[in-house]
Amino acid sequence: MKFVDEATIRVEAGSGGQGCVSFLREKFIEKGGPDGGDGGDGGSIYLVAESGLNTLVDFRHLHRHRAEAGRSGMKRNCTGGRGANLYIRVPVGTRVMDLETEELIGELLNHGDELLVARGGFHGIGNARFKSSTNRSPRQSTPGTPGEHRELQMELILLADVGLLGMPNAGKSSLISKVSSARPKVADYPFTTLYPNLGVVSVGSERSFVIADIPGLIEGAAEGVGLGVHFLKHLERTRLLLHLVDIAPLDEAIDSADEVRGIAAELEKYSAELGVKDRWLVLNKKDLLVDEEFAEHREKLLKDLDWQGPVFAVSAVSGEGTKELMFALMEHLEELRREELSDEVREAEDKPWDPLQ
Structure with a gap:
């Protein structure tokens, strides 16, 4: 359908x-x-x-x-x-x-x-x-x-806990297919994903969350360029965004830092709330670089971005690093849920007592 x-x-x-x-x-x-x-x-x-x-x-x-x-x-x-x-x-x-x-x-x-x-x-x-x-x-x-x-x-x-975003071919579909039972189309050309995909990630007994993959974003997406603009709204209700970056692009002229900044700008153009939503950086395709090259690329990217948030390195194809990422996401989401529950309890305690209730 x-x-x-x-x-x-x-x-x-x-x-x-x-x-x-x-x-x-x-x-x-x-x-x-x-x-x-x-x-x-x-x-x-x-x-x-x-x-x-x-x-x-x-x-x-x-x-x-x-x-x-x-x-x-x-x-x-x-x-x-x-x-x-x-x-x-x-x-x-x-x-x-x-x-x-x-x-x-x-x-x-x-x-x-x-x-x-x-x-x-x-x-x-x-x-x-x-x-x-x-x-x-x-x-x-x-x-x-x-x-x-x-x-x-x-x-x-779509109601998801975690949203994936990134440039076309950043590896979002490969990641969601590796960590969940979702089976999106995966190919080596841009805009492979034409429609959002949802996957349920299970990290243990009664510990799971929903992750959403939307079509890749490009510059001008907030104004209607490409496919992502039609699906940016699916990221609004997520609790956290995973920003996937191709750490080993085939074209050496591509500046990964510029791509990250460009997508962040598109999020802000589309919605102020989306622009300030929690975002983790995920460096994908780690398996294509030797350790020394990867460390060099990682250090340069984080320095260029002046990135202060969480950073993870994975290979969506081999699965390297994905388990650690999923457990970290689960712990973060559980902490958010505990805070929300505490807020509800505090609000209930602050209400004046009504003997008629």
């Missing part, structure tokens, strides 16, 4: 049913009075997160979604039936925006989450409700209000 992470749809909630104008007509009952019932409410439209889905491809050809309208009211004070709500299944991680106003409606981050995207119309009022001491035979009723109509822009943002 082709990976699709963006889709535009139109949702139309059901209109409320018309109120009824009716008067009781039965033998031996004079002036029975008004008995027109109310209409039914229109059906609303909800998006529901489904963990079994991993793409928005189903919405490529199914653009219009309508909920059922409410039924009209009937005589004998019978209320019209309510229109059925429409529930649309979407993948976990879907972000929803109003296309016209660019308002963020919400995000569905967990299986079973529901998001109201179009509210059904309110029911019309029957003439029985207008009866009063001064208006014994009302002939007025109200129509139901129309349901909300919206154009929605949906974006699927």
